[in-house]
Amino acid sequence: MHFTDAYLEGLLVDDCPYDDLTTEGLGIGDTEGVVEAAPKAPGIVAGLDAACRLFELRGARVERLAKDGDAVEAGQVILRACGRASELHAVYKTAQNVLEYASGVANRAADMVRAAKAENPRAQVALTRKHFPGTKPIVYAAVRAAGGIVHRYGLSDSVLVFDQHRVFCASPDAAVARLKESAPERKIAVEVDSIEEGLRYAAAGADIIQCERFAPETVAEFRRVLSEKHPNVVINVAGGVTAQNAAEYARAGADVLVTSWPYFGKPFDVKMRFSCPNPGACK
């Protein structure tokens, strides 16, 4: 996951489009100082590439003391930036927000990955397109840090048939054959509401059956039938998949746990500690 400078500049300009009235008004802009980022609780960190680059973009010198996906202790310094107060203040809140939101998503996703892989090491946790609009780079960094995967980057990289498509189709059963012809290099995924529907689309040649709001025991039953008839078809589970039921779904035989749950919750607190060896300004 790469953060472009254009994206990161956008975040900085969002927060400080012109002058930083407080820092400049105090006359402290040129005073040198240090800011250290340290999580308040143990956990996984994410967003470090972005946070480091944000400081660099305004001219601060950065020491990166951890990398995305590292499990760190409470109070462990993960990033240190040195520079003028004007540089540090133009960046620190944005960097903190990126670290806190990315790490919050990463910790919740990592809980799901751990739970699922304890039952089946090949099971994957895939995060959806249902993130806060405009936050893909941060969300994808979090997914990677957690050991998860991206379900779909968007509509142009993958094929997934929903009811919202079938409503337009005179013969929904013809859908898979059409898609296999139009997109022979893509796997064809179909979301279904029942075992019967899933078996019908698997028989029609779907590569992935996405089970919408199946109970874990229904997934297990589907797995048994599907493994006999269509052993290569991938089973996704979607709808209400959380850290609480991830183990159950993995045990039931789901290959991919599709979830938006890690997006909803608190940021992971990261304290930004300032120090200044020679406070000289604002006398």
Next chain:
Amino acid sequence: MHFTDAYLEGLLVDDCPYDDLTTEGLGIGDTEGVVEAAPKAPGIVAGLDAACRLFELRGARVERLAKDGDAVEAGQVILRACGRASELHAVYKTAQNVLEYASGVANRAADMVRAAKAENPRAQVALTRKHFPGTKPIVYAAVRAAGGIVHRYGLSDSVLVFDQHRVFCASPDAAVARLKESAPERKIAVEVDSIEEGLRYAAAGADIIQCERFAPETVAEFRRVLSEKHPNVVINVAGGVTAQNAAEYARAGADVLVTSWPYFGKPFDVKMRFSCPNPGACK
């Protein structure tokens, strides 16, 4: 709160940079249909301007059946878009995400506004800069729909002295005088950790004292002392202010409840119901 087309186009292109492989592959792109947005539970809606414009940008015709801040019933249709399947599918998930995240923030903020204003109709709930990075337009639409205010758009519109500034100052007590000189058209706000510190900065001429993590009873005590000595100084409370304690803080005499709490939580579910009078394609 205005959403620029450039911003909304960015959201659409994020989700569909090139082709919609599924809709186009199915051959349903030109088939006409309807999508209706309806919340699953009663509550306040937000993000409607953006959602409507998103559909228009791809050529769909839109009926707006509610406006931001309206309290709606479960199942009440708030937006109807008519057009070709290609247009509706290019937009509906992004529109749904905007509506759900904006309305989620709006409902939590509205809970705080109601709680605070029941105690003091002049109290304001002000949302902070600690939102998911890159989401200002959606967040601000939510704040307005809830009857709240924006604490600071960023560093260029307001003056607020934190400890992170004072660490650079040889004489922090000189801060207010300097800022009053450099920014005579702005109110000067200072965040403090104690009543004593608050009184010192109020005496120095601060217009706003932001009480960081004061208990409600400490705010009440501060209010008493401050009203005697500096009756025109505004009291902000910040740090841990939620819907649960908003009434207490308003009752204690806080003028402004500064909070990030509405940002953390679940989106407000909005169902997107598709229909197609003449399913003709994908035979």
